Amino acid sequence: MKDLAQHALNVAEVAGATYADIRIINDESERVEVKDGQVGSINRGTSGGFGIRVIANGAWGFASSPKIEKAEIERVARLAVKVAKASALLKVRDLELAPVEKYIDKYVTPHKKNPLEVPLEEKIALLLKTDAAMRQVKGVNITESRIAAWVEDQLFASTIGSVIEQRLVQCGGGYTATAVKDGDVQYRSYPCSHGGQWESNGYEMIERLDFAGNAGKTAEEAVALLSAVQCPSGEKDIIIEGSQLSLQIHESVGHPLELDRVFGSEANFAGTSFATTDNLDKLKYGSDIVNISSDPTCPMGLGSYGYDDEGVKTHKAELIKNGLLVNYLSSRETARVIGKNSTGAMRADGWGNMPIVRITCINLEPGTKSLEQIISETDDGIYMASNKSFSIDDRRSNFQFGTEIAWEIKKGKLGRMMKNATYTGFTPQFWNACDAIAGPKDWKIWGTANCGKGEPGQTARTAQGCAPSRFRKIKVGVVPGKK
Amino acid sequence: MLIDKNQAHDICKRALSFAQEGQAEVILTQTASPLTRIANNAIHQNVETSDIDISLRVDLDGRSGRATTNQFDDESLKELARRSVNAARAITSKQELPPMMGPQQYREIPAFDQSSAFMEPEQRAEMVLKAVKLARQEKVELAGLVNNTLYATAMANSNGLFAYHNMSTLRMELTARSGITAGRFAQTARKAGEIDPEKIAAIAIKKCLGGLNAKALEPGDYTVILEPEAVTTPLMFLSYLSFGALAVQENLSCLSGKLGQKLMGGNITIHDDAYHPMVISTRPFDYEGMPKKKVTLIDKGVVMGPVYDLKTAAKDNTGTTGHGLPQPNTYGPMPGNLVLEGGIASMEDMIKSTKRGVLVTRFWYNRVVDRKIPIITGMTRDGTFLIEDGRISHGVKNMRFNQDLVEFFNNVETLGVPESQENMVVPPLKINNFHFTGLTEA
Numbered sequence: 059m060k061d062l063a064q065h066a067l068n069v070a071e072v073a074g075a076t077y078a079d080i081r082i083i084n085d086e087s088e089r090v091e092v093k094d095g096q097v098g099s100i101n102r103g104t105s106g107g108f109g110i111r112v113i114a115n116g117a118w119g120f121a122s123s124p125k126i127e128k129a130e131i132e133r134v135a136r137l138a139v140k141v142a143k144a145s146a147l148l149k150v151r152d153l154e155l156a157p158v159e160k161y162i163d164k165y166v167t168p169h170k171k172n173p174l175e176v177p178l179e180e181k182i183a184l185l186l187k188t189d190a191a192m193r194q195v196k197g198v199n200i201t202e203s204r205i206a207a208w209v210e211d212q213l214f215a216s217t218i219g220s221v222i223e224q225r226l227v228q229c230g231g232g233y234t235a236t237a238v239k240d241g242d243v244q245y246r247s248y249p250c251s252h253g254g255q256w257e258s259n260g261y262e263m264i265e266r267l268d269f270a271g272n273a274g275k276t277a278e279e280a281v282a283l284l285s286a287v288q289c290p291s292g293e294k295d296i297i298i299e300g301s302q303l304s305l306q307i308h309e310s311v312g313h314p315l316e317l318d319r320v321f322g323s324e325a326n327f328a329g330t331s332f333a334t335t336d337n338l339d340k341l342k343y344g345s346d347i348v349n350i351s352s353d354p355t356c357p358m359g360l361g362s363y364g365y366d367d368e369g370v371k372t373h374k375a376e377l378i379k380n381g382l383l384v385n386y387l388s389s390r391e392t393a394r395v396i397g398k399n400s401t402g403a404m405r406a407d408g409w410g411n412m413p414i415v416r417i418t419c420i421n422l423e424p425g426t427k428s429l430e431q432i433i434s435e436t437d438d439g440i441y442m443a444s445n446k447s448f449s450i451d452d453r454r455s456n457f458q459f460g461t462e463i464a465w466e467i468k469k470g471k472l473g474r475m476m477k478n479a480t481y482t483g484f485t486p487q488f489w490n491a492c493d494a495i496a497g498p499k500d501w502k503i504w505g506t507a508n509c510g511k512g513e514p515g516q517t518a519r520t521a522q523g524c525a526p527s528r529f530r531k532i533k534v535g536v537v538p539g540k541k
Numbered sequence: 542m543l544i545d546k547n548q549a550h551d552i553c554k555r556a557l558s559f560a561q562e563g564q565a566e567v568i569l570t571q572t573a574s575p576l577t578r579i580a581n582n583a584i585h586q587n588v589e590t591s592d593i594d595i596s597l598r599v600d601l602d603g604r605s606g607r608a609t610t611n612q613f614d615d616e617s618l619k620e621l622a623r624r625s626v627n628a629a630r631a632i633t634s635k636q637e638l639p640p641m642m643g644p645q646q647y648r649e650i651p652a653f654d655q656s657s658a659f660m661e662p663e664q665r666a667e668m669v670l671k672a673v674k675l676a677r678q679e680k681v682e683l684a685g686l687v688n689n690t691l692y693a694t695a696m697a698n699s700n701g702l703f704a705y706h707n708m709s710t711l712r713m714e715l716t717a718r719s720g721i722t723a724g725r726f727a728q729t730a731r732k733a734g735e736i737d738p739e740k741i742a743a744i745a746i747k748k749c750l751g752g753l754n755a756k757a758l759e760p761g762d763y764t765v766i767l768e769p770e771a772v773t774t775p776l777m778f779l780s781y782l783s784f785g786a787l788a789v790q791e792n793l794s795c796l797s798g799k800l801g802q803k804l805m806g807g808n809i810t811i812h813d814d815a816y817h818p819m820v821i822s823t824r825p826f827d828y829e830g831m832p833k834k835k836v837t838l839i840d841k842g843v844v845m846g847p848v849y850d851l852k853t854a855a856k857d858n859t860g861t862t863g864h865g866l867p868q869p870n871t872y873g874p875m876p877g878n879l880v881l882e883g884g885i886a887s888m889e890d891m892i893k894s895t896k897r898g899v900l901v902t903r904f905w906y907n908r909v910v911d912r913k914i915p916i917i918t919g920m921t922r923d924g925t926f927l928i929e930d931g932r933i934s935h936g937v938k939n940m941r942f943n944q945d946l947v948e949f950f951n952n953v954e955t956l957g958v959p960e961s962q963e964n965m966v967v968p969p970l971k972i973n974n975f976h977f978t979g980l981t982e983a
């Protein structure tokens with residue numbers, strides 16, 4: 059395999075490439091779903107192939123193929139150079155890349171049990187048991203659960219001389235109970251929505267989640283939501299639970315700080331960013347207690363890995379320090395423009411795509427108080443948990459989120475359950491309204507398994523670490539319920 | 542290289558031959574989708590990529606397993622069969638599975654054209670160059686793409702069913718930008734010659750320049766005129782939230798319990814029609830190998846019924862309409878080619894007849910707020926204008942909406958001339974009382 063990779067780089071150089079890298083990948087995946095007491099579907103997937111990225115005449119070219127054979131590798135290497143030369147017909151200037159060191163290394167996601175080696179029977183039994191526990195609750199109409207896993211073996215080689223082998227192991231899952239009555243539909247998910255919790259980890263993470271033990275409570279909450287009061291409209295202090303805050307960080311910190319997006323690369327699709335580079339070291343993105351960094355070295359983060367897809371070794375990089383914008387998620391090309399080194403955020407979806415800047419594992423540093431203490435210090439507020447809807451404008455400024463469940467907070471105590479909770483705001487104002495972040499005891503890394511970006515569309519798996527936090531005077535109840 | 546009907550037949554046959562137990566079904570999809578992407582008036586990504594996906598379902602006595610691969614040598618297909626069988630064997634209790642049907646008759650849909658299926662990177666660069674030349678003259682920056690795609694889909698099963706279809710498209714999208722103002726236009730065609738880069742660029746640039754110095758509008762209820770690209774948004778949501786039989790049966794659809802009743806305005810008729818001559822992305826069969834039927838979902842506002850697959854049809858004692866997804870699945874059937882019947886009004890007519898309203902180019906980041914009603918939120922993007930006294934007066938800052946879609950289709954005042962939008966055919970619409978609930982900064 060390494061010989062084939064080296065051969066591809068040689069062919070690309072002979073054809074006129076001034077830089078080339080190749081990723082030869084085998085992706086293995088599995089997904090098991092249970093719905094309403096039956097196995098819904100099982101799919102075991104495998105996808106192999108390679109992608110070659112080159113610079114020729116100062117511009118990028120990329121070509122890929124599922125056929126890992128010498129003649130095909132030669133054809134694709136030459137095609138990538140031809141594509142780069144076509145790109146060069148319309149360039150502003152020759153590409154320049156921030157430096158990267160040469161690495162010869164191996165990286166494996168820390169894990170105990172390879173999730174693909176755990177028998178299907180065991181996964182099906184766990185999901186059926188969970189499903190049965192949910193269905194015991196009267197008033198639940200639909201029950202759905204799933205476990206999925208990915209194991210990606212990747213060989214990266216570049217003309218810089220790097221040869222990096224990685225095995226990335228990821229898995230996760232979760233479940234949802236749906237209750238339907240008189241035109242009202244309410245959901246409750248465990249441990250969070252959007253399929254559940256996802257980690258770079260072995261099957262031990264599924265065992266740790268105690269699916270069956272939490273099923274009854276989850277289903278009961280779905281039913282209780284049908285008769286809960288509607289979230290009121292107005293300005294409230296809100297405390298946001300971890301998985302919801304994770305998505306808030308993803309959408310309103312992660313995406314706007316992707317430096318390719320800041321430079322307009324996504325202007326036709328995912329959009330641009332309000333956080334343009336003239337804001338660097340100037341914009342007060344959040345309050346003084348807001349510290350956010352990119353750290354793909356974090357154990358268990360779904361967006362954790364050893365090297366990114368252009369051979370940059372992962373490391374921690376501060377993005378927001380004491381509320382101030384100090385850096386972006388970057389690639390070798392984009393970092394060079396702001397005179398910095400890459401933060402190691404270039405990743406591609408499988409072998410068939412060209413890497414782009416992605417959210418890694420980005421973490422909001424924990425505060426000092428406990429969640430209980432923050433609630434006890436809130437006079438009139440709402441505690442909102444588990445995402446139901448999310449929408450943010452193409453400059454990542456105006457957002458609206460909805461959660462599955464919420465509870466009223468009165469004089470420091472959690473009170474009535476509320477349904478259809480929503481909140482809206484503008485990114486920097488919102489983060490500047492953050493006045494309390496819970497401490498390490500409540501801090502956790504949440505995974506996002508379906509982040510979309512790029513054309514052709516690429517799906518990335520990212521992570522955001524955080525603890526429940528409080529935001530002052532936020533507009534809530536923006537969508538009136540059914541009359 | 543395109544996998545033709547004979548090659549597809551051979552691969553499917555080999556895959557089925559290795560599944561020696563129970564019943565088996567194979568779905569083969571080939572996609573080649575070279576794409577040239579521009580930003581800031583330069584090509585910044587340029588990719589040549591292709592893949593093939595072979596998905597094998599094996600049913601053993603009421604238990605179904607599936608495995609997927611992108612390699613089609615004998616060894617890989619043998620392993621594929623082994624994994625499918627293992628998955629089916631792992632299931633302890635029986636599933637409700639739809640049957641695998643025998644051979645079917647399909648209508649031919651000519652959807653393949655050499656000119657869009659095969660293009661050189663230099664040809665795509667040339668198209669982009671023409672557009673950028675215009676942008677430079679007008680001092681705006683273009684972002685966008687040129688993407689030619691070929692797809693081949695084949696299906697076969699151990700009861701002798703075999704289906705094959707291929708299709709190609711060329712798409713060009715352009716977003717013109719000046720500061721925080723943007724304007725956009727996009728077009729898809731089967732024949733490469735039907736895409737005019739200069740025309741697409743000119744429209745995008747005009748929208749961008751016309752939107753400069755946008756003013757903020759107070760959120761509230763407005764009359765809106767939606768361009769066809771914006772009209773695809775509510776229809777896309779109805780497709781997967783409301784128009785499939787499983788959603789109706791689960792009481793999650795706005796159609797649930799409303800069969801034969803008036804739900805939308807009397808001027809609203811919606812079909813699913815894979816054979817409509819203006820539909821570009823289409824296929825004559827579904828993922829159960831069943832022929833697609835033309836289905837009227839809403840007739841003059843009255844609910845006629847959802848689309849079906851074999852399993853949901855059996856439950857309602859009716860026949861499949863050919864809208865199944867790979868089985869077994871948990872989400873049920875879905876329409877693929879919605880056609881909203883239109884009228885004769887032009888965009889100009891609609892603008893002229895509007896005292897005060899908002900012209901919307903497209904919606905963005907649209908998400909479900911309420912599953913059943915359904916309520917959708919999202920924002921306008923890439924060309925939003927205020928109409929005053931029958932003409933476009935100036936650009937307005939983008940706005941957030943929260944909109945009940947049934948209410949939306951009860952408030953349609955005028956339907957324009959239908960246009961092709963990839964997999965749909967939709968007219969521009971003039972709608973009253975559209976709910977803008979918030980403002981964005983650009």
Ligand SMILES: [Zn+2]
Binds near residue numbers: 308313508509510
């Ligand atoms: Zn994302």
